[in-house]
Amino acid sequence: MSDLRLLLVDDEVEFLEPTAARLARRGVECTAVTSGEDAVRELEANAFDCAVVDVKMPGMDGLELLRRITRDFPDVPVILLTGHASVELGVKGMELGAFEYLLKPVEFDVMLDTIRRAAAMRSA
């Protein structure tokens, strides 16, 4: 039984697919999409407890998607994930309302923990 519904957004399928599989194994029901546009469609169609969003994506990038989510789906916490570690980006993400900012490659347990905390905060 899944206790948590997660929207996972990353343009790298090679990352998306195994990560989704591992999360599903730990009771996180994952919807994986490869673009910001797909993510918006999913959010409109289904309810999610949390979203993990890659910052650097073609088309609508992670920060743009974050803005959309905080505006249109303010009860969905967003965790930003990127291989590009610039403090400015992190600070900007936090300012835009991200729940947390994680640096790739993130330790799987850290990511899982962060997702759980985000979801818990939402239901609290």
Add this chain to the structure above:
Amino acid sequence: MPSNPYRRMRRQMVAVLLAFGLVPLLAMGVAGYVANRAAIETRTRNLLEAMVKNRKATIDLFLEDRMRDLELVAASFSAEALTDEARLDALLAQLRREHGGIIDLGLIDSEGVHRAYVGPYNLRDRIYRDQDWFEHVMVQGRYESDVFLGFRRFPHMVMAVRKRDAGRDWVLRATIDTGMLSALVREGGIESGAEVFILNRAGEYQTATAAHHQLMARSDLGPLPVHSGVRVVERRRGGSTEFIATIWLRGGAWVLVARQEAPGLSQLLNAHPAVLGVFIAGLVLVPLLALVVVKARLRQIRAMEIERASLFESAAQAQKMAAIGRLAASVAHEINNPLAIIDAQVGVLSDSLDDLSGVGEASEWRARLAKIGAQVDRARKVTHRLLGFSRRLGPDIEPVDVAAALEETVSFVEREALASSIRIVREVERDLPLVRTSLAQMQQVFLNLINNAIDAVGAGGEVRTRVRAVKDGVEVTIADNGPGIPPRDLERIFEPFFSTKSGERVHSGLGLAICKDVMQTLGGRISVASTVGKGTCFTLWFPLEAEVRDVGP
């Protein structure tokens, strides 16, 4: 820095300054010289002219007197009386007493035989019949010879007059000492420094001169043209110019010459020692001043060049570091994504192994996957460290213990300060709040201000730091007991490139400008207060939460 351009610049500057200084000086000198010379030349000409006129009168008088004496004797005594040598001797003695200058006296008959003679030479019975002068006196009635040396190598001239007595012609002859004539002539030149002498038609000296001219020798002037009155001419001799005044005597038989060198530069300068002094002082001072001015200017230019070079160098260095930072960040980013994929794939495989606990190789696979995971971890640390490095170029906001940060900065410079006997006194308040700001940038500001304070106080001085909590932040003051900064400079102290420091260290004048920039970036404030003679105090205020304004790309 190459020294060649400086040497050329120095040569050019010195040349220009010398030209500006010396050309007017030399022009004034030349103008003065020309004007003075003209005046002195005119004076010399007038002087020479007056001198020869005056001498001519004297000489004419001398010769006239001698001739008149002779004529008087000839007229006063009969031929018979004059052939009596005792009488003749008495006459000679009387003439010598009265005028001097007569050496001997003799009477010659119409046949040219020396019938009576009194004097130092043995001339009695000499026969003059065939001599030109005898003929001349017999025809003309009187005769004056040129100067000649005669038998005893001694300058003299002969005067003779014809005497008619009882239908017969006689000639009364006398030898005149021309030493007296020379003395008379020379006398004229004594006061003016001119050389005065008499030449005959052939240009031979008739009087001795102060210079070593041999009597009867040919003068370098050669035969001179006969003219009436006084003539003054200018003549080049050797390297100098001389004036020659001439006047003819005795109906063109002799010419009286006065020659004087035109005034040279040295004479002119001797005439005006003050002018010479100013001129020489100018000649010495102008080049000296030129050298001093050029040296000072060049030192300034060189200092500016060094400053510019060091500024340029530090700017280039900062650019290089920024480029390295950007490169490191992009490399790390490119590696992080594949690392994340490997990590995820390894994770899935590990998860799957949990389902295959019955398979014999499962534990070995798990061990190998763990090794892959460990290597991913290792690579992650490398890339994260690289990103940490690039992050240092931008403000890295973290909770900072301001007192500890200040203490760490002071510890960097304290050893150097103690070596100059400079004390650094700290004052820290307890229970300070943490400030969220950039530690590195805060420390950069501390370092700059403490270094400035150490430079300002010099050996034996004191620097005081104080940290205390204030409303909405933490305040840090860094004070020194140095010479202080005048109000005029204080206004400009945060301007880029403004510097009051001097000495062997090259200062960019950027330190305080950077401090101000950093404090603005961190949302803080910097201010300064200073009293000349007492010291300077910088006050920094850090907000509890830095609002980073300057967010880079």
